[in-house]
Amino acid sequence: MGKVDHKEILRTDIYFHKPMTPEEAVLQLEAIDKGFLVFINAETNRMSIIYHRRDGHYALIESRR
Template sequence: MAITVRGKNIEVTPALKDYVEKRVKKVTKYFENIGEITAVLAVEKGRHIVEVTVPVNGILLRGEEATADMYTSVDLVIEKLEKQIEKHKTKLTRKFRSGGFKDELVPAMAADAEDELRVVKTKRFAVKPMSTEEAVMQMNLINHDFYVFMNADTEQVNVVYRRKDGNYGLIEPEF
């Protein structure tokens, strides 16, 4: 398990790096197949922002917090990740109690961002088949408003999204 700690507008001291690594290891004790963990520490307009991404067993845990103190931000991010883990495990236990977990969840990543007509960022990710319900669960787990996934029933790329009324929508493109 590799932990990468990067600074953005801040020099990451050895003490701060050790603190982040120690706190992140607390979250990783729940899982076995952990990819490279990334922690980005940033200072913007007097706010100390910490973003931690943990790829685990095909899912992506992500937390971000901003406070006036970097150490407090780290602690709050870890609490947020622990809540995500508990929420995820509870949902999986309820949903798959009888049959067991059959398919791995796909890591969710944001789609292409547009700023007028200019593409400023492109992300690529592996798409694994899953049900619409599993895609909604993954979208909620990473706190995004949409999620691109391969629908296991239709074998087509679909998008689930959170509607303003609190319900969910499904986009099924026709090619």
């Protein structure tokens, strides 16, 4: 077996408890100048992640129930 590099996992606090739409999440993401934002989607009531893609667009990941 090859050697496994152990990387430190750093905790980050980029979560908004107030439900918001994906459009509002984009505005918050731009305001905090981070790569992603975890939030509750007000349209679906699901935990979601929005992130800035390399092509300049945004991507939305939603949890399943």
